[in-house]
Structures are given as structure tokens and as C-alpha cells.
Amino acid sequence: MAELLELRGSIDNIDAALVHLLAERFKCTQKVGRLKAEHRLPPADPSREKVQIERLRALAADARLDPDFAEKFLNFIITEVIRHHEALRQ
């Protein structure tokens, strides 16, 4: 089935883009983690997270993506970032 192969090719391209985007995001958050450790700031910032989640939920709704899924995805990433920040504090 040519259509299935073509769709899978696009899925593979999108997955590669996601990995590259996540790698860039983690490069930024590693720098944020170093700054926070240097200035003795707490790893997590719940008020910032609230703003990010509201923004992402609105973007998801506009894009017809389930906002609950978008929120879970962001929380999954942020949990990992906070784990990295905590490690940098040691």
C-alpha cells in the first residue's frame, strides 16, 4: 500500500523533528538549571508552569489537539527538567 508507506514516511519525519526540538529545549533548560543552581533558586516554578499550561492548552485547542493530552505531555517534559535541575543542585 503506497499510501501507508507515504504516511509512515511523514510520521518518521515528524518523529525526527520532535526529537530535534526536544533536544534543543533540553539544551535551554540545562542552562536554566545551571543559572538556578548558581543563584540558589528552587528547581520548580509552579507559577511559570501554570502560565505555560494555560498557553499550551489554548494552542492545542486551536490546533484541534486534545488540551488534556497537551497538558500531560508538557508535564511529562517538565517533570524530567525538574529532575535535571535537582541533579545540578547536588
Ligand SMILES: O=C(O)C(=O)C[C@]1(C(=O)O)C=C[C@@H](O)C=C1
Ligand atoms: O522556566 C523555568 O524556570 C524552568 O526551570 C523551565 C521549566 C520548563 O521546562 O519549561 C521547568 C521547570 C519549572 O517549574 C518551569 C519551567
